[in-house]
Amino acid sequence: MSAFVKMGGMKKRKKADPRARILEVANRLFYAEGVRATGTEKIMAVAEVAKATFYRHFESKDALVLAYLDRSAQAFWDYLMSPTPPGDVHEALIKIDRLANHPDVTGCPFLLIAAEYPDIAHPFHRRAIEQKDKLLAYLIDLLKPFAIDRTVAATKLLTIIDGALSLRTVYGASKEIPLLSSAEALLKSFE
Amino acid sequence: MSAFVKMGGMKKRKKADPRARILEVANRLFYAEGVRATGTEKIMAVAEVAKATFYRHFESKDALVLAYLDRSAQAFWDYLMSPTPPGDVHEALIKIDRLANHPDVTGCPFLLIAAEYPDIAHPFHRRAIEQKDKLLAYLIDLLKPFAIDRTVAATKLLTIIDGALSLRTVYGASKEIPLLSSAEALLKSFE
DNA sequence: ACGAAGGCAGACATGTCTGTCTATATTGCT
DNA sequence: AGCAATATAGACAGACATGTCTGCCTTCGT
Numbered sequence: 001m002s003a004f005v006k007m008g009g010m011k012k013r014k015k016a017d018p019r020a021r022i023l024e025v026a027n028r029l030f031y032a033e034g035v036r037a038t039g040t041e042k043i044m045a046v047a048e049v050a051k052a053t054f055y056r057h058f059e060s061k062d063a064l065v066l067a068y069l070d071r072s073a074q075a076f077w078d079y080l081m082s083p084t085p086p087g088d089v090h091e092a093l094i095k096i097d098r099l100a101n102h103p104d105v106t107g108c109p110f111l112l113i114a115a116e117y118p119d120i121a122h123p124f125h126r127r128a129i130e131q132k133d134k135l136l137a138y139l140i141d142l143l144k145p146f147a148i149d150r151t152v153a154a155t156k157l158l159t160i161i162d163g164a165l166s167l168r169t170v171y172g173a174s175k176e177i178p179l180l181s182s183a184e185a186l187l188k189s190f191e
Numbered sequence: 192m193s194a195f196v197k198m199g200g201m202k203k204r205k206k207a208d209p210r211a212r213i214l215e216v217a218n219r220l221f222y223a224e225g226v227r228a229t230g231t232e233k234i235m236a237v238a239e240v241a242k243a244t245f246y247r248h249f250e251s252k253d254a255l256v257l258a259y260l261d262r263s264a265q266a267f268w269d270y271l272m273s274p275t276p277p278g279d280v281h282e283a284l285i286k287i288d289r290l291a292n293h294p295d296v297t298g299c300p301f302l303l304i305a306a307e308y309p310d311i312a313h314p315f316h317r318r319a320i321e322q323k324d325k326l327l328a329y330l331i332d333l334l335k336p337f338a339i340d341r342t343v344a345a346t347k348l349l350t351i352i353d354g355a356l357s358l359r360t361v362y363g364a365s366k367e368i369p370l371l372s373s374a375e376a377l378l379k380s381f382e
Numbered sequence: 383a384c385g386a387a388g389g390c391a392g393a394c395a396t397g398t399c400t401g402t403c404t405a406t407a408t409t410g411c412t
Numbered sequence: 413a414g415c416a417a418t419a420t421a422g423a424c425a426g427a428c429a430t431g432t433c434t435g436c437c438t439t440c441g442t
Binding site: 039040041051052055060061 | 398399400401402403404
């Protein structure tokens with residue numbers, strides 16, 4: 001019965017574990033308003049978390065930003081590979097186009113962080129490079145069937161992907177960008 | 192004659208007029224390190240300008256940022272249109288490719304500012320939208336010879352241009368991006 | 383030569399940000 | 413029930429940012 005009372009019969013449902021709340025809010029605010037523009041105090045206020053609690057879970061704002069970036073990368077690859085990984089480049093591009101033109105998507109977290117921290121030696125910026133390198137490698141792999149310079153070809157595809165995401169940032173989620181159609185034209189030129 | 196004596200100067204070679212110095216330094220620092228990351232005091236220190244002088248020429252940091260953005264736009268169009276404007280899309284793309292892959296170029300000031308100020312209602316972000324709209328309109332005009340949906344086609348070209356510039360930001364000026372080659376493949380698909 | 387305009391140096395007010403610390407309350411486990 | 417871990421609220425320190433203001437010096441037109 002104590003268990004019953006403890007769980008509070010769920011009165012405490014409104015407050016899940018603080019770390020998750022912090023990450024949730026940080027993700028939303030960093031993405032929507034920018035990392036530099038988002039103060040830790042605002043995150044704490046929105047997440048309804050005390051300062052000491054925040055610093056118990058994250059050593060610093062920098063640590064939180066890194067966690068946010070890792071979480072974003074995770075979410076991207078989860079989306080791309082689930083429920084089943086793309087069978088070829090075309091399928092991958094379809095999925096990426098759908099993601100880039102999703103109403104909630106207003107850019108790529110890694111392009112955004114690279115713009116906010118232009119120094120390529122900065123840890124945040126490094127995460128962006130790593131992420132793009134990873135995607136590039138994946139595209140190169142998918143281009144195996146093509147008898148071309150796959151590195152150059154993948155770079156071109158990445159250019160289109162990142163161009164589309166950049167335009168989503170500039171114009172907002174309202175304007176759709178013909179990512180897939182552009183990429184298909186490129187693919188045709190590879191044959 | 193007074194005009195002669197007046198202009199005659201030039202002795203002040205070591206310190207040009209303060210406004211120009213401020214803009215010069217602001218341009219360099221905003222572009223290389225980001226707008227939010229660059230404090231006005233640093234700009235004054237590097238430009239060797241006193242605080243009062245700074246505020247005599249610019250009402251606020253915001254005013255300076257706007258001046259920086261306008262200057263960037265001006266520089267872009269000057270580059271594109273001089274000494275002679277491109278005769279067709281292809282010539283324009285050649286010029287833009289050369290610009291985007293220039294060793295000093297690590298991105299587009301407008302994509303960068305849009306990333307730093309994601310709110311599309313913010314005056315800085317608005318400048319980015321205006322600039323992209325202007326380029327889009329120019330591309331649409333250049334596509335006149337093509338019997339296609341020129342708005343969509345121009346958007347695709349802009350996607351490639353901004354994708355290339357985004358990758359320059361991520362990877363730094365070392366990595367060359369095949370902008371022209373991608374754009375040519377697209378153009379072929381328009382015929 | 384002289385007076386006004388503009389530049390220089392830097393103190394100061396004000397606000398914001400990150401991060402530390404204390405004191406109190408709640409939770410969870412045994 | 414009671415103890416250890418964790419949450420909350422918020423004061424506080426220290427750094428840094430923008431923008432105002434004062435006082436002094438240089439430059440330039442007349």
